[in-house]
Amino acid sequence: MPLQFVRSSLFALPRNLLRTPFLVTKLRLQAMGSYTASSQSSKLIFRQLFEKESSTYTYLLADVSHPDKPALLIDPVDKTVDRDLSLVKELGLKLIYALNTHVHADHVTGTGLIKTKSPGVKSIISKASGSKADLLVEPGDKVSFGDLFLEVRATPGHTLGCITYVTGDGPDQPQPRMAFTGDALLIRGCGRTDFQGGSSLQLYKSVHSQIFTLPKDTLIYPAHDYKGFSVSTVEEEMLYNPRLTKNQLCGVHKINKDKQDPSLRNREKEGLGCPPLF
Numbered sequence: 052m053p054l055q056f057v058r059s060s061l062f063a064l065p066r067n068l069l070r071t072p073f074l075v076t077k078l079r080l081q082a083m084g085s086y087t088a089s090s091q092s093s094k095l096i097f098r099q100l101f102e103k104e105s106s107t108y109t110y111l112l113a114d115v116s117h118p119d120k121p122a123l124l125i126d127p128v129d130k131t132v133d134r135d136l137s138l139v140k141e142l143g144l145k146l147i148y149a150l151n152t153h154v155h156a157d158h159v160t161g162t163g164l165i166k167t168k169s170p171g172v173k174s175i176i177s178k179a180s181g182s183k184a185d186l187l188v189e190p191g192d193k194v195s196f197g198d199l200f201l202e203v204r205a206t207p208g209h210t211l212g213c214i215t216y217v218t219g220d221g222p223d224q225p226q227p228r229m230a231f232t233g234d235a236l237l238i239r240g241c242g243r244t245d246f247q248g249g250s251s252l253q254l255y256k257s258v259h260s261q262i263f264t265l266p267k268d269t270l271i272y273p274a275h276d277y278k279g280f281s282v283s284t285v286e287e288e289m290l291y292n293p294r295l296t297k298n299q300l301c302g303v304h305k306i307n308k309d310k311q312d313p314s315l316r317n318r319e320k321e322g323l324g325c326p327p328l329f
């Protein structure tokens with residue numbers, strides 16, 4: 052189902068996030084880096100772009116088999132908007148959407164700037180985020196660009212409105228599938244859960260029900276990386292993600308580092324590992 056135009060406005064960060072010292076320290080930083088990776092679809096142009104000060108990945112996707120070469124940017128950063136728009140121009144693409152996976156506390160989204168510089172572009176974020184955008188998406192919605200589309204999955208836990216965009220399921224869609232997980236699932240990690248609206252249990256459930264149920268070869272593209280990784284797969288994260296391979300009780304304990312359950316801490320000290328599944 053194609054999305055309908057809702058209204059035009061810039062994303063607004065909730066006040067509680069704007070006040071965090073974390074945001075203040077990160078906003079002053081400059082963005083410089085660039086990194087690319089490619090997918091295996093003949094229709095899809097795919098670029099992974101890096102903003103090094105907030106260690107953010109922005110993703111450019113376009114359907115180059117369509118005459119207009121419609122394109123979208125996922126999680127653009129304000130500091131690197133000029134780089135991203137130059138790339139769009141150089142590749143002869145028509146940017147139609149600027150999407151966010153969630154409201155970012157560590158950097159300013161590039162969406163507003165993109166809309167100023169390219170007025171035809173529509174911004175997208177989840178309805179559950181409580182933010183403003185041209186299009187407010189809900190789980191199950193599809194974001195179409197040419198003959199390709201992204202499916203919207205709700206993956207709250209880092210923030211209430213976090214969503215994961217997954218490339219379409221079908222013969223004409225890129226294979227393997229690609230999941231843009233925002234801060235829900237990072238490579239060998241996950242988003243912090245100590246912001247307002249965060250929940251370790253919810254995050255654990257989101258990843259297991261919405262991401263780990265995708266085909267095992269699905270490529271994982273997170274919104275950040277702090278360890279030098281660029282891409283992973285569902286299978287790899289199910290096997291090796293230290294916070295999400297455990298059963299629910301231990302997994303939540305691992306995610307929720309600041310509020311560790313003393314009984315689990317004692318089990319760890321005694322080398323007993325995780326309690327049995329419940």
Ligand SMILES: N[C@@H](CCC(=O)N[C@@H](CSS)C(=O)NCC(=O)O)C(=O)O
Nearest residue numbers: 155156157234240241242243244275277
């Ligand atoms: N280790 C990072 C800290 C930056 C940070 O807190 N990142 C957030 C996503 S942006 S709100 C996060 O969820 N990190 C995962 C975590 O485990 O803390 C740094 O080196 O800057």
